[in-house]
Amino acid sequence: MKLMKINALAGLLLTVTCAAALAEEVKIGMITTLSGPAGYLGQDVRDGFMLAIAEEGGMLGGVKVEVLVEDDGLKPENGRAIAERFLERDEVEIMTGVIFSNISPVVAPLTLRAGRFYITPNSAPSQFAGKNCHENYFAVAWQNDSLHESAGLNASAQGYGNAFVLAPNYQAGKDAIAGFKRYFEGEIVGEVYTQLGQTDYAAEIARIRAADPEMVFQFLPGGMGINFAKQYDQAGMNEEVPMVLAAPSSDINILRAVGESMVGVSSSSHWNHDLDNDANRAFLAGFEAEYGRSPTVYASQGYDTAKLIASALMKTGGKVTADMDGFRAALKAADFDSVRGAFAFNTNNHPIQNWYARVVVERDGEFVNETTGVIAENHADAYATECALN
Numbered sequence: 001m002k003l004m005k006i007n008a009l010a011g012l013l014l015t016v017t018c019a020a021a022l023a024e025e026v027k028i029g030m031i032t033t034l035s036g037p038a039g040y041l042g043q044d045v046r047d048g049f050m051l052a053i054a055e056e057g058g059m060l061g062g063v064k065v066e067v068l069v070e071d072d073g074l075k076p077e078n079g080r081a082i083a084e085r086f087l088e089r090d091e092v093e094i095m096t097g098v099i100f101s102n103i104s105p106v107v108a109p110l111t112l113r114a115g116r117f118y119i120t121p122n123s124a125p126s127q128f129a130g131k132n133c134h135e136n137y138f139a140v141a142w143q144n145d146s147l148h149e150s151a152g153l154n155a156s157a158q159g160y161g162n163a164f165v166l167a168p169n170y171q172a173g174k175d176a177i178a179g180f181k182r183y184f185e186g187e188i189v190g191e192v193y194t195q196l197g198q199t200d201y202a203a204e205i206a207r208i209r210a211a212d213p214e215m216v217f218q219f220l221p222g223g224m225g226i227n228f229a230k231q232y233d234q235a236g237m238n239e240e241v242p243m244v245l246a247a248p249s250s251d252i253n254i255l256r257a258v259g260e261s262m263v264g265v266s267s268s269s270h271w272n273h274d275l276d277n278d279a280n281r282a283f284l285a286g287f288e289a290e291y292g293r294s295p296t297v298y299a300s301q302g303y304d305t306a307k308l309i310a311s312a313l314m315k316t317g318g319k320v321t322a323d324m325d326g327f328r329a330a331l332k333a334a335d336f337d338s339v340r341g342a343f344a345f346n347t348n349n350h351p352i353q354n355w356y357a358r359v360v361v362e363r364d365g366e367f368v369n370e371t372t373g374v375i376a377e378n379h380a381d382a383y384a385t386e387c388a389l390n
Contacts, residue, residue, distance in 0.1 A: 025064040026313065026320055029086035030097035031079055031107055034310075035195070036072035037129050040253055041099045041298045042071070046338020048295060050279035051085040051286055053311065059308060061314030072103050074197065079103040080110065087114045093320040095117060096305055099298070101125040101144060101172035102196065112136055115321065119331070121305040122298060124350060125171040126178070129206050130386035133348045138331055139258055141301040144269060145179030146174050148246050150268035150355035151217055152183035153375050155244040157357075158266065161233030162187040164213040164241075166170065166204055168224065169193035171324035176219035182382060189213045192307070194220070201228045216241050221248035233261035242266070251296045255367040256358060262367055265360045271300045271340045271351050272371045273286070279337040287381045300339050311336040342378070352380050 030049065030355050032042035046069055053060055053067070068090055072079040079098070086092045089112065089365050095111040096119045098104045104123040111118040117136045121363045124139035141147075155163060163186055163350070167173030172219060173193060190211040192204055208216055216237075220228045232238060243249075255262050273284060273294065275292035283303050287295040295303075312330035313320075334345050344352045358369040 018224075024318065025066055025089060026094070026204065027092040028065055028067045028094045028309070029083070029090065029092035030069040030221040031072050031086070032068055032069065032096065032097035032102070032133065033074050033103075034101045035073055037216070037226075038099070038221065040296070041122070041222050042097065044296045044299035045097060045099065045293055045302035045305075048283075048287065048299035048304075048308040049121070051290055053302050053307030054290065055286060056310070061310035061318075063313040063318035068273065069097070072098070072101070074100055076106045077216075078104055079107045083107045083110045086352060087111065087145060087385070094122060094309065097110055098123050098198075100170075101175070102165070103126075105171065105273075108137060111242045113323075117320065117327065117331070119305060119309065120127055121301040122217045123172065126175050126383055127171075127347050129350050129381055130383035131388075133389055134389035135328060135349075135389055138308075138349045139351065140305045141351070142353075143383065144175035145182065145383075146350075146379060146381040147270075148179035148219060148253055149183045149219075149380070149382070150270075150375050151244055151246040153181040153214060153355070154266060154268045154357050155180075155217065156183065156185040157375065158244065160186050160215045160244070162189045162213050163215050163217050163244075164190040164192075164208050164211050166187075166192040166194060167219040168188075168196040168198070169197050175220060179382075180217050186214070194224075196222060199227050201231050205232060205237060208237065208241060216243045216388065217245065218243065218249055219246060221251075225254045226253075229254060229258040229262065233258070247271070247297045249367060250358070250360065251298070252368065255369070259367065260362070262360045263362055266360045267360075267369060268355055268375055269297060269358055269369070270351075270355055272356060272358055272369055273373050275339070275341060276355075277337075277339070277341050280283045280339040280341075282347075283339045304338050304343075307336040307338070308334060319361060346380050346384045347389050348381070348384040349361050349389065350381050350384065351379050355379055370378055
């Protein structure tokens with residue numbers, strides 16, 4: 001595992017007039033997935049996060065920060081070892097970055113028991129949203145189920161009477177199918193759980209064909225989604241059974257890799273490139289200028305996570321564990337301009353936000369998601385009422 005210690009002070013002016021900048025440097029630990037077919041998810045979270053720091057000349061909220069980044073390799077045992085090292089040796093005050101929900105149930109409890117803040121830019125499994133919610137746990141992207149609840153709403157709005165659903169056999173996959181089924185009004189004619197990291201979907205595609213559904217919902221992010229979509233098209237299934245997806249199964253990298261056969265595929269997301277707000281326009285321009293590529297949804301979430309942290313550090317003058325109540329209240333206020341537009345935390349520290357319908361189109365030789373409307377306004381997850389926080 002390669003450790004990248006990114007000192008975010010590079011290029012900082014020697015004379016700093018902002019009082020917050022006089023605070024002690026804040027250490028942030030980022031455990032994320034940087035290698036393998038899913039590596040681009042973590043790379044984009046990291047790059048979006050670091051872009052926000054670069055915009056402040058090496059600070060967040062006017063406070064000097066140091067970000068320690070390490071690859072978990074999609075292995076829980078790696079996540080545990082890195083988290084213990086970050087917490088005990090490096091004394092990070094904030095933990096972030098986790099992509100997959102086989103890692104977060106290991107890293108989050110370690111962080112919370114150590115009295116630090118866990119702020120996730122992606123993975124948000126159901127067990128941390130309800131009865132086991134925690135005052136120092138904040139989910140910036142979504143609660144896992146709600147991401148796929150939007151797909152269920154979208155499929156129902158399109159009038160589908162039944163669906164075949166599949167997802168990897170781990171917590172996020174279970175949350176995905178639970179979320180889709182919660183709001184899909186039709187019948188489920190097939191339900192399959194695949195292996196996490198699976199590459200061959202011939203057996204699953206055969207089962208879909210045999211079930212003869214009206215549509216398919218699949219949650220297969222990263223390389224899994226690329227492989228499935230290619231094989232689905234090669235089997236001639238795109239013309240027979242359309243897919244209705246959530247954002248991770250239709251991100252811009254998947255569209256590029258799969259190509260023309262994705263045109264017309266329907267999906268839902270809390271963010272898209274064409275959302276019309278100042279923060280999103282600045283983010284897109286900055287990301288493309290800094291990295292020479294278009295950001296995925298994961299980059300937008302990394303960026304928003306850093307902006308949230310910046311807003312809290314600004315209010316506390318750089319204090320994190322030295323002012324737990326103050327920093328927590330500042331996070332809860334979510335006083336920043338999200339690239340998604342309106343954003344607020346629910347009582348369980350998970351987002352209340354809009355969800356949008358999208359369709360894949362070809363524009364100027366590129367395949368992109370085009371926003372077609374709002375699926376749900378100010379949507380909250382299903383577990384908030386079980387959380388004792390307020």
